[in-house]
Amino acid sequence: MITNHVKVKLREGKAVAGTWLNLGDPIAAEAIAALGFDWLVVDTEHSPIGLDAMAHMFQAIGRFPTAPMARIPWNSEEHIKRVLDAGAWGFVAPNVRSRAEAELVVAAAKYPPNGVRSLGIGRHHLSFKTDPATYYQRANDEIVVVLQIEHIDGVRKIDDILSVPGVDACYIGPNDLCASMGLAPSLEPSHREFEDAIQTTKRSALKHGVAPGIHCATVETLNRRVADGWRFMGILGDVRFMTAAAKVARDAIGVE
Numbered sequence: 001m002i003t004n005h006v007k008v009k010l011r012e013g014k015a016v017a018g019t020w021l022n023l024g025d026p027i028a029a030e031a032i033a034a035l036g037f038d039w040l041v042v043d044t045e046h047s048p049i050g051l052d053a054m055a056h057m058f059q060a061i062g063r064f065p066t067a068p069m070a071r072i073p074w075n076s077e078e079h080i081k082r083v084l085d086a087g088a089w090g091f092v093a094p095n096v097r098s099r100a101e102a103e104l105v106v107a108a109a110k111y112p113p114n115g116v117r118s119l120g121i122g123r124h125h126l127s128f129k130t131d132p133a134t135y136y137q138r139a140n141d142e143i144v145v146v147l148q149i150e151h152i153d154g155v156r157k158i159d160d161i162l163s164v165p166g167v168d169a170c171y172i173g174p175n176d177l178c179a180s181m182g183l184a185p186s187l188e189p190s191h192r193e194f195e196d197a198i199q200t201t202k203r204s205a206l207k208h209g210v211a212p213g214i215h216c217a218t219v220e221t222l223n224r225r226v227a228d229g230w231r232f233m234g235i236l237g238d239v240r241f242m243t244a245a246a247k248v249a250r251d252a253i254g255v256e
Contacts, residue, residue, distance in 0.1 A: 001130035004089050004142040006039050006067045010168055010211040015226045020071075020237035021057060024049040028238055030060035039067040039144075041234070044083070045074075045094050051086060055123060058087040062127055069144065075101055077116065080108040085122030090144025092171055097153045099160040105147065106166035110140045114166070144168045146213070146232065150176035155197045158204040169211035169232035172198050187217035202229060 009016050018039035021029050024047060033040060040061055042054050049057075058068040071092040072079040083091050093105040107115040125135035128142065145166060150173030154161060162170060174194070175185040183191045198214060205212035206229065213232025216222040222233050 001125075001134050001138050001142075002128045004067060004128075004144060005065065006090065007142060007144050007168065009038070010144070010231060013231070015231045015233055017222065017233040017235065018067075018069075019235055019241070022047040022049075022237050022239045023242075024053045024057070026053075026056040026060040029057040030063065032238060033061040033064040033066045036064075037066055039069050039090070041092055042068070042070045042088075043237070045071045051082060054083065055086040058123075058127060062087070067144070068127065069146075071148070075105050077104070077108040080105065081117055081120075084109065084117070084139075084143065085120060085124050087123045087127030089127065089142065090146060090168070092146045092148050094148045095150050095154070095173075095176070096147040096161060097151055098157055099164060102147055102161045102164040102167060106145055106164055109143050109145050110166060111136060114140050146171050148173055149201055151180040152177065152197065153180070155201055158201050159208075162204050162208045162210045167208075167210050169213050170201060170205050171232055171234065172201060172212075172214040174215060187215065188221060 006016050016038035018037045018041060021040055021042045042049060042057050044054060054070060061068040067089040068087060069090045070083040070088045071094060072083055075093045080091060096102055108117060109115060111117045111119065119136055125132045128135055146169045147161065147167055148171045149155060174187050174189055177197065178185045178189050178194055181193055183194060202212040211231040214225055214230055215234045216225060217236060222235050226233060
């Protein structure tokens with residue numbers, strides 16, 4: 001069975017970097033996977049991507065040494081079970097605000113006796129290039145559980161949330177966190193209150209052995225955050241990369 005390199009790097013205190021997939025297209029996912037990101041998250045929360053399309057995207061990503069992951073639409077046992085059975089090597093749980101919610105997420109990600117995930121047919125073992133029996137034995141150690149912190153209520157309860165055993169990383173969503181604080185949403189916030197909130201989250205994560213992560217809009221910000229101790233790093237997404245490059249080309253064309 002393949003070892004999840006993202007889990008290994010996080011355990012070793014190393015940083016990992018990836019981006020988000022919103023297009024819902026396996027060919028686009030394959031092209032981005034070939035670039036060498038550590039992980040790619042298929043966003044089923046804010047994109048019209050169903051389970052079939054997601055599974056095909058995982059198949060395309062699986063051709064390369066990149067971890068296929070997903071952001072689930074909401075934090076429920078059903079959503080977590082289905083993305084993992086489709087072949088995800090981990091998942092992002094959105095907008096976690098309480099210890100109870102964190103406990104639910106972790107339990108749903110683990111097979112008994114560590115959790116409540118049910119055993120069933122899927123392509124989970126194929127994604128890790130192994131057989132079902134081996135997958136059932138090792139999955140608890142290989143799946144990456146990421147809790148997204150994107151509301152000030154989550155920051156206020158961050159020690160309760162990140163002290164739950166089985167959480168591998170947390171991930172700041174800057175836009176929603178700003179909005180929840182009454183600040184102008186931004187992927188590059190300059191608000192002092194925002195910086196205080198994310199530093200509080202980072203300190204708690206490091207205290208509890210959880211990799212702190214954050215979504216970034218620029219490479220410069222990502223590199224600065226890594227130098228400051230952040231480890232689960234994301235930058236933009238396929239739609240933003242595509243449209244930004246297209247805009248540069250369109251603006252340079254000398255046709256009115």
